Amino acid sequence: MTIGCLIKDLREARGWSQGRLASELNRAFDTNLTREYISRWERSKVAPGPFYLRCLSAVLDVPLAVLEGEVKRRKFLGDAAAGAIAPVVASDLLLTGFAARLRGGPGPDDWEEKLAAYGTEYMSLGAGDIRRRVSGELVVVQQQLDDPRLWSVASRLMTLYAKTFPGSDGSQAVTWYRMAARAADESGDDRARVWVRGRAAIALGYEGASLGVADVLADQAMAISDKPSLGLLNAIMGKAHAAAIRGDRATALSLMEEGLRVFDATGSGEQTSDYAVPWWRMNVFMSLLLARLGEEKRAVEAQEAAHRELPESLPRFATHLEMHRGLMLARAGDRTGGTAYARSALERLPPEKHSLTLRMLMDEIGGDGSP
Template sequence: MLQSLRESAGLTLAGLADRAHYSKAALGHVETGRRRPSHDLLAACDEALGTAPLLATLLALDGEDHVMQRRALLATLASATGVAGVSGAAAVAELIRQGLLDSAGEAEDWGQVVADYSRRLVVDPSPAFGAALLGQIMLAKQQIVDVGPTAERLRAAALLGQLYGLWQGNQDQIPQAHGWYRTAATLADRSGDTPARVFCRARTASRGIFEGYTLGEAAGRARDALAISDRPSLGALEAHSALVHVHALTLDLAAGRRALAGMLDVADRLDDTGPDGPSARTVSFAHYLESRCGTPRSADRMWEQAEPLLRPVPVWWREAQCYYGLSLVRRGEVGAGIAYALEAVTALPVPVRTVSVAVSDLLRVVPRTHRSTDLDELRTHAATTPGPWVALGA
């Protein structure tokens, strides 16, 4: 297990020896089983790997009296480090925490877990976030296997899986993202939870248009989600947002505004919890629609409303800045629009596909005669795969 944790952390034996202040030989003997480790050695390794007190706990569970506990912890460690990589230790700590909750007769608040990760998706779309989210999915799977597939656990697994698909899509891992969307929809169906079923289908439709779905596929999935919706929900909001996408891409401003009215109607009946709530989501689509096919005046008016609401949500804010840049280019302020988008895209700590697609969308309307160093640099941030506008006839 020491070897597994070391390799998950990307350390050589010599590297761990340097951090733990023990000899490479001493650690090598422990890893190969030739020498029983001391508590001090394992405590030093725990500190160096950020896994405290996992290795020391394994040592404390040595002996015939703790065979089952040690076996269970070893299996958990192997699973966590194998699946979640460097986040394995954190995942194991979470499993231990959930074990304590189970022992005390308490249940994990999966609704809050999903809400927290949903918010982090649009605030911190980093590889570390993806690893942490995958670790959380593993925890849900562990509970489903060990305790049983309750509706709550299946719902949580579905929504977390949907979020993981969205994160993979942002990393340009499109086939993998689509696989997670299918899995999420299946789990949501098995949970029997209508809001989860609606959300997984609708969010896939809204994002899928960035990831190779045709306009017909996106609209069809959105309407399917609305057909099973039985009350205002985030899923219904996402279904209407997918239709806004479709109409914005076909430059049908009137139909887009009707779909946006559907979003507004749903948003007005939902609680606005946090900066990424229904109001911010709705205004981001209103701004997208007006920037892409509205008038300069309507685009300016929506930007004035959207900018303060979206600023606390970095991914949505930077994407919106790119689309406002597109509106500037459309009205002839080409240099200003390019500079605005370039400032936005370079401010993100990691590339995000939805933002790179927005850059590609802007570049489509830049006059061919325009030349500038800003334009050359902006091109390096554009999506390398076709944008959704290629499906205009589908």
């Protein structure tokens, strides 16, 4: 199978035109590709070089080894179709689901172990790799929902799936966040009900996407329980980011202070899990919030505090902090310099580590002041 045929099959599996693929590459990596050039790749008139292979790997959520021909490409296509669950439901997903129903599937404790592992892996792995695996897990747990405890598992898996869902602006993830909230309600577990809503709120607020939904989910989380928890902390900080983007400075700062009080009661010492908010991660939240508000001195303090404790194994978060500095430059009036600074930071991060959140942040920095 040629690289051209593989690019075409992967593009069509996402329902993209050649022009759409060119646009996604141009937006993510500041290239200048055209539909005609994509066509030349697919017809094997020209082969993409190492740089474009890395770009394609990131945009199409494909391991670089596949594009370089180091694994069997035809086998990978079946796996990729299963991971995307679009446009055709892959047969191996159906088989997995029925097999899980017949044999009962993992027990609640097994699922909790899986969730803990995904929480750790989310921090360092690419979104595409995790999403493909989580899609299969969702098919399995879907067959086990006679047990209310597994509605809680399903809700957290849906939240992770939403966070890694592809799209140009994050709006496609909203359906999954809402479904996760309904699944958590089915569990009767208030901790899960607060956590999935809070995680969705901070994801949307941080990205600057679907702010109305972020507010609604945050408000719901805060109404379910005012007991300090990481879910409540995420909800408060998500609502703070939404307020900052709307220009409501007083509300944003007030919510940040409330978030710090909740953090003092619930902050986690765990350094590498999506289910934790250690001090360095709280500072990442505050760094962007303060940069959006033009609070340069406090933003720099938050960035420096985060850098001091940020594990070296998490370069994606270091890139976030550098891009926050780019946003500060842009908000201070140097949009060209800020955009260049942020783009340089993003380009230093391997493409397979890029995320929708980083791409949306790049758009915010280089745009008109709003994401």
